[in-house]
Each structure stands twice: as C-alpha cells, then as structure tokens.
Amino acid sequence: MSSFRSLSRRCAPILTAILTILYGLVLGCLPAAAQGGPQAGTQPGTQTRIQNTATLSFDDAASDSGLRSVPSNTVTLDVNRAKRPTTLTFHLPPPNYELTGAQCQTTSSFLFTPAPIDAATFAASPWVAAIDIYADMILVLDNQAGNHDPDARETAIIAVEVGTIRTTLTLTETAVDSGIFAGGIPAAATGKHPELAACDIRSMRGAAIKLSFVEDGYSLASMASLLIDPAGYTFDSRTGALVDGSTVSLVDETGQPATVFGDDGVSRYPSTVVTGEAVTDASGRLYPGETGRYRFPLTAPGRYFLKVAPPGTYTAPSTVDRATLAALKDPQGRPFILNDTSFGGSLTLSTPEPFSADVPLDSPGAGTLLLTK
Known part of the structure; x- marks a missing residue:
C-alpha cells in the first residue's frame, strides 16, 4: 500500500x-x-x-x-476567416410614419444623408418589389460581418446608380449589435420635402435604381435593383395637361382582367383603376391618388393590353403624331414615356417586372386640320 x-x-x-x-x-x-x-x-x-x-x-x-x-x-x-454574405433590400416605412433627419447638400460637393431608421421602425417596414416616386422608401443592408463594435451603432456605405447618376449613401445601423444598416429616403415628388428635391435619386421616371455593396475583408458583395415609378399618366395630347377620371384596365391577351399584385409582390391589387383616385390592395395598404396617374405595380410574365376609357369628350388611342407628343413634358419636366402600349398596342413582360406607359388622350379637334374662309 x-x-x-x-x-x-x-x-x-x-x-x-x-x-x-x-x-x-x-x-x-x-x-x-x-x-x-x-x-x-x-x-x-x-x-x-x-x-x-x-x-x-x-x-x-x-x-x-x-x-x-x-x-x-x-x-x-x-x-x-470566412467572409459572410450580405443582402440589399427595399422597404416601405410603416403606415403614417414620417421620415425625419434626412439632409441634402449640393454646394461644394453632393452629399445626401438618409434618415436614420431604428430597429422598431425596421421591424414594421414591409419589403417591397416595386417602388413609386410618390412613396417614401427605406434602403436596407443586412451585413452581419460589418457589426464590428457591439456597443455602437456603426455605418455602412452603399453605391447607388440611377441612369447616368452615380453616388454613395451612408446607412446607419438600426441598433447596437444588430448588423442591419438602413436609411430612409423621403419622396421629394410629393412636394412635402422641397429641401431634398435636388438629392432625390428617383427623379428619373421609368428608370431602374441599382444598389450595390462592395466586398471587403469581412463581407461578400451584394446587389439589388428596382424599377422606379411603375405607373403612367393620361394626358391631353395637345397641351400635356394631366387628365383625371380615365378608367384604365390591364387585361391579358384573352381580354380577361390581369392578375396584379401590390408593391409587396404578394397582395392582390385591382386590375382596373381610375386616374387620380386612391387605390387599396388586399393587404389594406393605401396608394394615394395623384393627378392623372394610374398604377399596376407587379404582374406575372405574359402579354397584356391597356384598355382606356377616357372621361368626357376625350378619346383614345390618340391619332396625334409622336413627334408632336414628344415635345410635351411630364410633371418632372421630362418627355412622357410613350410606347406601343400608349396607343393600344400590346406589352409583353418576360419577367415579373413593373412597367411604365403614358397614354395621350385626344380632345375634340386634336390631330385635325381646321380650314376657315
């Protein structure tokens, strides 16, 4: 032992x-x-x-x-170290939420500062597949590897491209240690934010807004894009004045009402609307009416037609030559968006993308030559 x-x-x-x-x-x-x-x-x-x-x-x-x-x-x-993926998405603010804190600087250098978004606001912000120039929006970057300091709300930079316009935006973390970076973009087209109009990246109606995040030592790159203002106007073919009260229907190639979805890509949206009047989709989201405008945010791939019933003595499709119509300007001061759909022709969608087409309406005497003695 x-x-x-x-x-x-x-x-x-x-x-x-x-x-x-x-x-x-x-x-x-x-x-x-x-x-x-x-x-x-x-x-x-x-x-x-x-x-x-x-x-x-x-x-x-x-x-x-x-x-x-x-x-x-x-x-x-x-x-x-394995790099982590990132995602870029578009969101709408919660109903009746006002974006505050956005700033526009144009002197010496161009700088737009989006409105900060907190975690509670982000949680109540629905994702969207389409955006309207008359709607506020929130840009979101999910970048968990960009969360370096768990005790501070950090920032992330994304690149933005709209047509020939290229700039960068700084997004702020929604909360400490969240890894979610967001920034609110108020809609200057509503006229409620004149101080931000010069910095509105959605001023090019019918163009696509493209977002990108550049790969770094911690995170992989990501991209996202969205068509701006998937809508159209009905307007007077002689003066360019917008016309309310036109009944616009989207029908498929058999003449049946098309299946249309709202901005979230899920909720059903009416296939017939009246220009200038508000619309509500199946989720209860309200789309405010704007003078002379109609919207069909998202539809499935296929061949479609617009059926337009103008108000009063107006007629459609217009017989005014396109060269004359091209001289008219939309409310943003740009030429109207004219294509075959504007004159009763078909529109073929190969992807579930929104579309834009303005429709000229002829008043009595438009497109005719009047001789007097």
Missing part, C-alpha cells in the same frame, strides 16, 4: 502537467485565444492569428519552492 501511495505522489504531478498542457492546447484553438492581426500581404479581416503558450505546473517535492510552473514555446497558427 505504501508503495502505491508513493507512486501516486510521484505520478500526480506528471498527470497534472499533461492535463494542463492539453487544456492549454484546447484553449489555443478557441477564438478567445486569437491574438494579433493578419499576415502581411493579406486582405484585412481575412485571417485570424491564433497564438498559444502551454504551461506545465507541478509540485516539486524536492524543492523548497513547492509548486513550479514551466512555460512551453509559443505556437502561432494563421486561420483564414
């Missing part, structure tokens, strides 16, 4: 030392043990350096000092 106890006393320090070394090696593999930065020549954030130094602790019975500790050499291992 005494021999066994003596052996145990001699082996215990060795066993303790082995367990300590193993424990140190395991700890060295955990992220908490990571130290230092990336190797020279690597992209920032793509590597994590793990350093480990094991310690041998034992009870030296032959020494007056008792417990002794001996450190090992330091082992260093560089591990590649």
